[in-house]
Amino acid sequence: MGNRLSKLSANLKEPQPNKSITLLNVPLFSQFEVSELRQISGFSSVKRLKKHEPIFLQGDVYTGFYLVLKGRIKVYTLSPDGKESIVHLVRPFDPFAEVPLFEQLKHYPVSAQALEESIVFFIPKDDFIRFIEAHPQIYFKIITGFAKKLRELTTRLESITTNEVTARLANYLIMELEESPSQKDSQRSITLSMLKATLAGYLGTITETLSRTFKKLQDEGIIAVEGKTITILDYNRLKALTK
Amino acid sequence: MGNRLSKLSANLKEPQPNKSITLLNVPLFSQFEVSELRQISGFSSVKRLKKHEPIFLQGDVYTGFYLVLKGRIKVYTLSPDGKESIVHLVRPFDPFAEVPLFEQLKHYPVSAQALEESIVFFIPKDDFIRFIEAHPQIYFKIITGFAKKLRELTTRLESITTNEVTARLANYLIMELEESPSQKDSQRSITLSMLKATLAGYLGTITETLSRTFKKLQDEGIIAVEGKTITILDYNRLKALTK
DNA sequence: TCTCGCTTTTGACTTAAGTCAAGGATAGCA
DNA sequence: TGCTATCCTTGACTTAAGTCAAAAGCGAGA
Numbered sequence: 001m002g003n004r005l006s007k008l009s010a011n012l013k014e015p016q017p018n019k020s021i022t023l024l025n026v027p028l029f030s031q032f033e034v035s036e037l038r039q040i041s042g043f044s045s046v047k048r049l050k051k052h053e054p055i056f057l058q059g060d061v062y063t064g065f066y067l068v069l070k071g072r073i074k075v076y077t078l079s080p081d082g083k084e085s086i087v088h089l090v091r092p093f094d095p096f097a098e099v100p101l102f103e104q105l106k107h108y109p110v111s112a113q114a115l116e117e118s119i120v121f122f123i124p125k126d127d128f129i130r131f132i133e134a135h136p137q138i139y140f141k142i143i144t145g146f147a148k149k150l151r152e153l154t155t156r157l158e159s160i161t162t163n164e165v166t167a168r169l170a171n172y173l174i175m176e177l178e179e180s181p182s183q184k185d186s187q188r189s190i191t192l193s194m195l196k197a198t199l200a201g202y203l204g205t206i207t208e209t210l211s212r213t214f215k216k217l218q219d220e221g222i223i224a225v226e227g228k229t230i231t232i233l234d235y236n237r238l239k240a241l242t243k
Numbered sequence: 244m245g246n247r248l249s250k251l252s253a254n255l256k257e258p259q260p261n262k263s264i265t266l267l268n269v270p271l272f273s274q275f276e277v278s279e280l281r282q283i284s285g286f287s288s289v290k291r292l293k294k295h296e297p298i299f300l301q302g303d304v305y306t307g308f309y310l311v312l313k314g315r316i317k318v319y320t321l322s323p324d325g326k327e328s329i330v331h332l333v334r335p336f337d338p339f340a341e342v343p344l345f346e347q348l349k350h351y352p353v354s355a356q357a358l359e360e361s362i363v364f365f366i367p368k369d370d371f372i373r374f375i376e377a378h379p380q381i382y383f384k385i386i387t388g389f390a391k392k393l394r395e396l397t398t399r400l401e402s403i404t405t406n407e408v409t410a411r412l413a414n415y416l417i418m419e420l421e422e423s424p425s426q427k428d429s430q431r432s433i434t435l436s437m438l439k440a441t442l443a444g445y446l447g448t449i450t451e452t453l454s455r456t457f458k459k460l461q462d463e464g465i466i467a468v469e470g471k472t473i474t475i476l477d478y479n480r481l482k483a484l485t486k
Numbered sequence: 487t488c489t490c491g492c493t494t495t496t497g498a499c500t501t502a503a504g505t506c507a508a509g510g511a512t513a514g515c516a
Numbered sequence: 517t518g519c520t521a522t523c524c525t526t527g528a529c530t531t532a533a534g535t536c537a538a539a540a541g542c543g544a545g546a
Contacts, residue, residue, distance in 0.1 A: 077401055079486060085401045102383075102390040109394075139382035140345075146389040147345040151352075153396040158320055158328045160403060161447040164532070196494065204404035209533055211495055227542085243322060407502070439524065452503055454525055470512080 023121070026067055026093045028141050036135065043127035049114035056097070058111045064124040065098040071118020072193040076201070077110050086202040088149075089115075089194070091179070095145065101125055115194040160204040163243050165213050168203045170241035173223070173230060188232040266364070269310055269336045271384050279378065286370035292357035299340070301354045307367040308341040314361020315436040319444070320353050329445040331392075332358075332437070334422070338388065344368055358437040403447040406486055408456050411446045413484035416466070416473060431475040 023029045023037045032040075046069070049055065055066065058077060066073070068090050075088040075096050087110050090096045097108060114120075132138055159168050176190045192199060200210040214230075217223045222238050224231040232238055266272045266280045275283075289312070292298065298309065301320060309316070311333050318331040318339050330353050333339045340351060357363075375381055402411050419433045435442060443453040457473075460466045465481050467474040475481055 079401075079405050081486070083405045085405050087397050087401070099390050099393050102386050103394065110397075136379060136382070139379070139386065142386055143345050143382065143389065146386065146393065147342050149393060150342050150389065150396065151346065153393065153400060154330050154353075157396060157400050157403070158322075158330070160400070161444075162322050162326045162328050195492095201404075206534065207494070208496085208535085212533090215495080243324070438522095449504065450524075451505085451526085455503090458525080 023067075026095075028067070028095055028138070028145060031137060031141065032135070040123070040131065041121075043131075044121055044123045047120050047122055049118045049120060051114060051116050053114045055112040055114065055120065056108050058108055060108050062097075062100050062105055062108050062125065064122055064128065065095055065101060066112070067095050067121040067123065068092050069119040069121055071120075072115040073112055073118060073120065074115050074194065074198060075110050075112045084201050086198065088152075089202060098142075099146075099149075101128070115198065165203065165205050165209055166216065167241055167243045168205075169210070169213050169217070170238050172199070172203060173232065174239060174242060177232065188235060190230045190232070192228040192230070266310075269338075271310070271338055271381070271388060274380060274384065275378070283366070283374065284364075286374075287364055287366045290363050290365055292361045292363060294357060294359050296357045298355040298357065298363065299351050301351055303351050305340075305343050305348055305351050305368065307365055307369075307371065308338055308344060309355070310338050310364040310366065311335050312362040312364055314363075315358040316355055316361060316363065317358050317437065317441060318353050318355045327444050329441065331395075332445060341385075342389075342392075344371070358441065408446065408448050408452055409459065410484055410486045411448075412453070412456050412460070413481050415442070415446060416475065417482060417485060420475065431478060433473045433475075435471040435473070 023032075023040060029037060029040065047055075049071065055073065070092055073088075073090040073096060074086060075090060076084050076086045078084055088096060096112060097110070100109060159171055163171070173190060177188060180190065196210055196214075197207040200207045203210065205213075214223070214225050217238075218225050220237075222232075222234045222241075224233055266275075266283060272280060272283065290298075292314065298316065313335055316331075316333040316339060317329060318333060319327050319329045321327055331339060339355060340353070343352060402414055406414070416433060420431060423433065439453055439457075440450040443450045446453065448456075457466070457468050460481075461468050463480075465475075465477045465484075467476055
């Protein structure tokens with residue numbers, strides 16, 4: 001395993017190879033052998049992104065999809081009047097912009113931007129289609145990934161239509177807590193990887209309302225907010241707001 | 244082709260076989276030959292549903308998925324306090340409850356009910372998994388179907404978070420008009436296949452608000468509402484509300 | 487360390503949509 | 517044809533959240 005990792009890290013052309021950052025961690029590719037992963041990294045490229053750096057814009061010609069290796073990516077749309085709507089917040093090892101591959105779209109239907117300093121892996125569509133044809137086992141993984149996205153979206157839709165902002169924020173905080181690695185119950189705190197305005201967009205509200213909602217939860221002693229760090233003081237009461 | 248159709252209709256055990264109702268119209272299966280379609284109908288069953296008849300409930304043991312052959316199906320969830328949230332409105336030839344197949348779920352995560360008199364096709368999960376394994380070509384169709392659902396959900400999420408009810412209703416009416424077969428611009432009218440309360444749920448609002456919104460559009464001379472029939476009087480102005 | 491610009495908070499106000507309650511309309515059935 | 521249950525509409529009122537404006541906080545670079 002150590003061998004695999006170091007070979008791959010070399011392929012990713014990382015100046016200071018971080019062994020934990022490799023395609024081996026990507027569920028989409030987890031079934032493949034090193035030789036096949038080499039093949040993938042052969043036609044793909046690594047991109048380092050600064051905070052807030054755009055990746056592609058709605059309407060750009062569709063050339064392929066991405067995997068997040070490190071950081072956080074925001075996938076969003078802008079309505080004609082400039083209102084931003086957040087479609088996904090993508091975390092490490094998950095793909096984004098892979099859906100258009102299967103829709104004969106010629107252009108990206110959304111925009112994407114790095115929320116923090118990030119590393120992504122770009123996979124050109126034609127090479128990937130060729131790879132799929134030669135390795136149809138990957139279909140199942142693609143389906144599994146889509147199923148996960150569908151579940152996430154239906155849950156969000158449900159939350160936005162039936163809950164008020166307080167419940168949606170509580171949902172989000174608990175989800176972050178559960179998804180974030182380690183520190184199960186020790187230090188129950190979350191560091192936002194985005195502007196509060198972005199979180200507001202994800203929750204289907206605006207920054208002022210989010211600010212007031214944070215304040216309300218803080219006044220009630222349920223959380224403590226210090227800049228981008230939110231500490232959960234009373235998990236049970238937070239959970240109770242969830243619905 | 245006439246031959247194929249009649250054989251299949253027989254398989255569906257339709258008392259008065261409607262030739263247009265066959266698996267041949269189902270995109271998921273459109274690539275298969277008659278012999279394979281026979282195999283599918285061999286392990287599946289046809290269910291005739293009365294208006295408002297429940298199909299399965301959230302929490303029921305997951306036994307398989309469905310295809311709509313005729314009618315309209317509502318897929319929904321109920322929140323603890325009884326508020327209904329509509330996940331999908333499924334039209335003929337589209338599948339529903341197929342996502343859990345790929346999530347190792349043991350129970351249906353949603354409920355489903357016929358909105359009008361309908362005919363559905365039930366496909367048991369174990370038989371279908373065996374079929375998939377023997378016919379991996381179907382993976383691509385499944386992916387395509389999921390991609391379509393993902394697009395629909397992101398569009399709805401966007402519409403619900405950035406638009407007001409008037410725009411959402413306009414969106415819906417135009418979508419219905421475009422999706423409904425024939426009658427392109429001749430008679431521009433829509434017949435709702437559901438209660439107005441259900442449509443309200445789909446649009447992320449409530450029946451009173453929907454009623455007032457219908458009235459507003461009617462007062463402005465954009466549509467005419469007579470019971471479940473909505474006639475579009477001024478397509479351009481309706482489209483302009485869309486955003 | 488200071489500044490400038492961006493982010494966040496706060497306040498006062500508006501508004502779209504939800505709630506509650508009542509009255510009509512309508513469809514399905516006896 | 518009439519009855520009843522369900523569906524839909526309307527009115528009066530409340531409320532959560534959005535808008536607009538200003539001040540405060542903060543952070544990256546000079």
